[in-house]
Amino acid sequence: xxxxxxxxxxxxxLRAEGDALDGLVAGLGAREWGAGTPAEGWTVxxxxxxxxxxxxxxxxxxxxxxQFTAELGRGAVELGTAVAEGAAAGAAEPYGELLARWRNxxxxxxxxxxxxxxxxxxxxxxxxxSTASVATGRLMETWAHGEDVADTLGVRREPTARLRHVARxxxxxxxxxxxxxxxxxxxxxxxxELAAPDGExxxxxxxxxxxxxxxxxxxxxxxxxxxxxxxxxxxxxxGADADAWLSVAQAFAGPxxxxxxPAADGGAx
Numbered sequence: 001x002x003x004x005x006x007x008x009x010x011x012x013x014l015r016a017e018g019d020a021l022d023g024l025v026a027g028l029g030a031r032e033w034g035a036g037t038p039a040e041g042w043t044v045x046x047x048x049x050x051x052x053x054x055x056x057x058x059x060x061x062x063x064x065x066x067q068f069t070a071e072l073g074r075g076a077v078e079l080g081t082a083v084a085e086g087a088a089a090g091a092a093e094p095y096g097e098l099l100a101r102w103r104n105x106x107x108x109x110x111x112x113x114x115x116x117x118x119x120x121x122x123x124x125x126x127x128x129x130s131t132a133s134v135a136t137g138r139l140m141e142t143w144a145h146g147e148d149v150a151d152t153l154g155v156r157r158e159p160t161a162r163l164r165h166v167a168r169x170x171x172x173x174x175x176x177x178x179x180x181x182x183x184x185x186x187x188x189x190x191x192x193e194l195a196a197p198d199g200e201x202x203x204x205x206x207x208x209x210x211x212x213x214x215x216x217x218x219x220x221x222x223x224x225x226x227x228x229x230x231x232x233x234x235x236x237x238x239g240a241d242a243d244a245w246l247s248v249a250q251a252f253a254g255p256x257x258x259x260x261x262p263a264a265d266g267g268a269x
Contacts (some may be wrong), residue, residue: 006118007113007118008114010132010136010139010165013139013162014135014136014139016160016162017139017143017146017162018106018142020146021145021149022099022103024146024149024150024153025048025099025149028095030095032152033045035152037149037152038152039148040258042087042148043091045090045098046091047087047145047149048098048102048145048149049087049091049093049098050087050090051102051106051145052090052098052101052102052105052106053086053090054083054086054141055102055105055109056105058109058124058137058138059105059108059112061122061123061134062109062112062131065123068122068123072123079253079254080254080255083254109138113131113135116131118130118131118132124137124253125253125254126176126253136168136169137169137252139162139165139166140165140169141252143163143166143221143225144166144225144251144252147222147225148227151227158197159218160197161198163197163218166221167202167204167220167224169224169251170220170221170224170225170249170250171190173224174245176253177245177249177250178244178245180255180256181248181256186245188210188241189205189209189211190204190211190212190241190242191204191206191207191211191212191213192204192212192214193212193213193214194216194220195217197217210238211238211239211242212237212239212242213236213237213238213242213246214235214238215233215235219233219235220233220235221251223235223246223249224249224251225250226250226256226257226259226260227260228260229259229260229262230246231262232260
């Protein structure tokens with residue numbers, strides 16, 4: 001059975017992650033809202049609009065799973081197209097209205113997740129997700145798009161222990177990452193050892209696994225949300241399968257996108 005205390009903990013971290021990004025954008029003017037981010041064709045406004053749109057989809061999945069599933073079943077719009085259209089529509093709003101809508105939506109989502117049964121399962125664009133998984137997924141996306149905003153504004157955000165949620169998703173999504181790239185997932189488990197921001201070691205997988213990934217948790221998370229090229233991180237692999245994973249790792253559902261070029265080739269550093 002799901003642990004209610006664990007659900008509360010991830011909800012607190014989700015709130016904190018949203019507040020941290022809110023603090024970056026709350027005081028921006030029109031010029032900054034319209035500034036281009038490392039995601040091609042997306043401004044700061046697109047980034048926040050995307051989060052507002054996806055929070056809204058998550059809210060529907062939790063509040064009305066049948067309606068969410070029915071819309072998925074109709075399949076009228078491919079996910080990538082829907083994402084782009086949602087971001088573009090939101091970015092066209094007055095910035096104050098967009099910010100207010102994002103704040104309202106993420107607040108409502110926190111409320112409904114706080115009252116949802118911990119053991120519940122909700123539909124999504126991949127496998128159904130638990131209450132905690134919905135919250136973790138939203139935290140991962142909020143952090144990832146927050147990195148785009150921070151890069152655009154020239155702000156270096158200090159990594160926090162909230163990265164453990166992103167790292168855990170990335171590890172659990174290993175086979176999905178291989179599959180979405182058209183590759184067969186490895187049969188054997190990997191060992192992953194990550195240096196957390198506070199110096200703690202986060203570990204996943206059997207200690208004696210031959211395939212291993214090691215490095216800073218921040219770098220691994222940036223790699224898994226495809227905000228850094230592997231060449232610009234200190235993440236290292238031992239074993240051919242583990243090495244292949246570093247080229248395809250992703251913590252999010254849907255197509256992988258182009259990712260980032262190495263910094264030497266003009267990618268974000």
